Amino acid sequence: MSEKTVIIKIDGIEIKAKAGQTIMQAADEAGVYIPRLCYLKDLTPHGSCRVCTVKVNGRYQTACTEPAVDGMEVENKTQELEGLRRDIIDMLFVEGNHFCMFCEKSGNCDLQAEAYRLGICAPKFPYLFPDRDIDGTHPDIFIDRNRCILCGRCVNASRDVDGKTVFEFVGRGSEKKVAVNADAKLGDTNMALTDKAADVCPVGAIIKKRIGFAIPVGKRTYDQKPIGSEIESKS
Ligand code: SF4
Numbered sequence: 001m002s003e004k005t006v007i008i009k010i011d012g013i014e015i016k017a018k019a020g021q022t023i024m025q026a027a028d029e030a031g032v033y034i035p036r037l038c039y040l041k042d043l044t045p046h047g048s049c050r051v052c053t054v055k056v057n058g059r060y061q062t063a064c065t066e067p068a069v070d071g072m073e074v075e076n077k078t079q080e081l082e083g084l085r086r087d088i089i090d091m092l093f094v095e096g097n098h099f100c101m102f103c104e105k106s107g108n109c110d111l112q113a114e115a116y117r118l119g120i121c122a123p124k125f126p127y128l129f130p131d132r133d134i135d136g137t138h139p140d141i142f143i144d145r146n147r148c149i150l151c152g153r154c155v156n157a158s159r160d161v162d163g164k165t166v167f168e169f170v171g172r173g174s175e176k177k178v179a180v181n182a183d184a185k186l187g188d189t190n191m192a193l194t195d196k197a198a199d200v201c202p203v204g205a206i207i208k209k210r211i212g213f214a215i216p217v218g219k220r221t222y223d224q225k226p227i228g229s230e231i232e233s234k235s
């Protein structure tokens with residue numbers, strides 16, 4: 001039986017979506033890039049970062065969670081939405097300690113890559129310089145919460161793919177942080193280097209030990225091409 005198709009328009013261009021797909025999934029398949037940070041294909045969408053905010057029939061929605069519905073008119077690449085995305089990313093930079101020149105993830109970091117894509121050269125808000133926990137107790141994996149953007153990818157990957165629930169969020173507002181399923185430290189958990197959760201962090205908060213700089217800065221994924229190019233090359 002053939003799958004039902006719905007037609008939506010993104011920035012005036014008609015694209016076909018399969019019934020049940022989100023706007024993000026349909027756009028990705030059609031080669032239209034919608035910026036994102038918390039979304040990762042194959043993980044349950046978390047809808048937390050709001051970077052993928054689009055306008056659907058004039059109303060703000062997150063493209064990673066909103067189902068594609070026949071006849072939808074979606075705005076994606078507009079000055080207004082790109083401005084909103086720049087503000088979100090600006091805030092994420094100043095709320096944490098993201099010093100790209102000292103971070104092992106530089107060149108492979110989605111936050112840095114989205115900032116470059118959106119034309120951010122320096123944050124416009126003042127840095128808050130938080131002082132958050134770092135955890136080096138695991139033999140193979142390190143967590144620096146100063147760089148955590150609370151995207152939830154590690155929480156979902158550990159729960160849905162690894163079946164371990166190593167990570168969870170605790171606290172609210174500015175006190176919210178990613179915690180581990182052992183009350184104490186990552187070294188007390190059953191997390192393994194091969195876990196999906198060890199691979200999904202979009203920034204330099206979850207880092208594998210002893211393999212830093214295996215690919216030198218300048219030759220890393222986003223040093224070669226902007227984030228989203230892989231999707232756009234399909235169109
Ligand atoms: S540690 Fe990384 S993957 Fe987990 S919530 Fe923070 S930024 Fe996201």
Ligand code: FES
Nearest residue numbers: 036049050052064
């Ligand atoms: S990518 Fe959709 S809310 Fe983060």
